[in-house]
Amino acid sequence: MMAVSSLVAELEESIARGSKDRRVETLRRVTDLFLLDAEAYQPEHVEVFDIVIARLTAAIETRARADLARRLADVPNAPPGVIRSLAHDEIAVARPVLTRSPRLSDADLVSVAIARGRDHMLAISERQQLSEQVTDVLVTKGDDVVAHAVAGNGAARLSPRTLDALVEKSRADDALRLLLSQRIDVPQDHLRQLMAVAKEAARQRLSASLPSADSSLIGHAIDQGAVVIAEKVASSGADAPIQADLARPALSRNYEAALAEIMGAVERNELNEFVITEYAHRGQFEESVCAVAALANISLPTAERLFLGSDQDLLLIVCKAQNWAWSTAKALVKLRGEGQASVRDLDRAMDSYDQLTHGTAQRVLRFLHIREASAAKPAAAQGRTNVR
Numbered sequence: 001m002m003a004v005s006s007l008v009a010e011l012e013e014s015i016a017r018g019s020k021d022r023r024v025e026t027l028r029r030v031t032d033l034f035l036l037d038a039e040a041y042q043p044e045h046v047e048v049f050d051i052v053i054a055r056l057t058a059a060i061e062t063r064a065r066a067d068l069a070r071r072l073a074d075v076p077n078a079p080p081g082v083i084r085s086l087a088h089d090e091i092a093v094a095r096p097v098l099t100r101s102p103r104l105s106d107a108d109l110v111s112v113a114i115a116r117g118r119d120h121m122l123a124i125s126e127r128q129q130l131s132e133q134v135t136d137v138l139v140t141k142g143d144d145v146v147a148h149a150v151a152g153n154g155a156a157r158l159s160p161r162t163l164d165a166l167v168e169k170s171r172a173d174d175a176l177r178l179l180l181s182q183r184i185d186v187p188q189d190h191l192r193q194l195m196a197v198a199k200e201a202a203r204q205r206l207s208a209s210l211p212s213a214d215s216s217l218i219g220h221a222i223d224q225g226a227v228v229i230a231e232k233v234a235s236s237g238a239d240a241p242i243q244a245d246l247a248r249p250a251l252s253r254n255y256e257a258a259l260a261e262i263m264g265a266v267e268r269n270e271l272n273e274f275v276i277t278e279y280a281h282r283g284q285f286e287e288s289v290c291a292v293a294a295l296a297n298i299s300l301p302t303a304e305r306l307f308l309g310s311d312q313d314l315l316l317i318v319c320k321a322q323n324w325a326w327s328t329a330k331a332l333v334k335l336r337g338e339g340q341a342s343v344r345d346l347d348r349a350m351d352s353y354d355q356l357t358h359g360t361a362q363r364v365l366r367f368l369h370i371r372e373a374s375a376a377k378p379a380a381a382q383g384r385t386n387v388r
Helices: 002-017 020-036 043-057 062-072 080-087 091-100 106-116 118-124 132-141 144-152 160-172 174-182 188-209 215-236 256-267 273-281 285-296 300-308 312-321 326-333 343-355 358-366 377-383
Strands: none
Touching (some): 020 043, 043 080, 062 091, 080 106, 091 118, 106 132, 118 144, 132 160, 144 160, 273 285, 273 326, 285 300, 285 312, 312 326, 312 343, 326 343
C-alpha cells in the first residue's frame, strides 16, 4: 500500500493545481493499481482506494467517469462508495455498474430507481439477478417500457403483488400480456387471470371489427378458442405459454399488393434497412409495415399495431432490436398518426431511442415473435397473416 500512500500526495496536488488531463491520468494510475491485485486487498485497503478514487471522480469529466464505471463494473470488491456514486451518475456513466456490478445491494438499486428514473430503471432491469424487492419498485414506479423490460427478464423474481400489477397493466397492453405468458414462473392463478384478460381483449377486437355480429356468437367463438388453447397448453406441459392473442385482430388496410412486393424483395435478398427507410420517407405506409414485419419476423397485425397503437415505444423497441440507425427509426415514427409527429415528439423519441439498449430491445422482441418463427421469414409473414 506504499504506492497508494505516495499517490495520495500526488492526488492532492493534482486536484489543487493539476490540469484536467493530469487528473484523468492520476485516476487511471490509481485504478490500474487497484485492479492489479484487487482480489488480494483487505477491506481496509479497499477503503483507501474508495477515498482516493472518490476524490478524483469529483473533479473529472463525464467520459473519464464512464470509463471508470466500465473498468470497475465487474469487480466483486470494487470500492463500494465509488460504485454507489457512479450508479447515481448520469446514465452514460451509471449503465455499466447498474447492469453488472455485484457491489450494489438491493437497497442501492431501489435508491437509484427512485431517485434517477426511467433510464436508470431500464439499466437495472437488465441485471442477471433481480430480487422481488427491486422488481416491485421498478414495476410500481416505472413506465410501460420498464414493465416490458422486467417482464421480459426471465431472471427477475416477481412477487404476487408485482404480478397483480403487471396483469392489470396487460389489460391495455398486448405486448406485455405476451411477455408474461411466456414466463415459466407465473403461478396458475395469474395464468388464469391472463387468459381472462386475453379473452376480454379478443372479444372487444372482434366486436369492433364485426359490429353487426351477434354478441353471443362472438362470446362462444372466444370461449371455444380458449378451450383449444388450454388443451394445447395442457398437452405440451406446464411450461408452455398461453397464446395471448386469442383472436387475430382485423387489419385496417389492404396489404395484398405491398406484401407481394416485400416478399419479392425478400426472395431477391434486396430487403434491408436502406429500403425500409426509403419506403418510410416516401410515405408508403403499407410497404413499410410489411417490410418491418418481414425484417423483424413478426406478424402483419403486430407490425400494424406498431404504427397505429398508442404506444410509440414498441416501434422504437423493434427498430433498436434490429440495430437500425435513428434516421430509420425517425422515418418510421413519422408514419405514425398520419405523419403528425411534432418536433417535440421526435426529440423525445430520439432521447428514448438513444437510451434504449440493444439487449433490452432484443429481449422484448423475442417475446413478440410468433412460435413458428423458425420458418423462413417470407413464409412466416405470409402464413401468419390473413390478408383480404
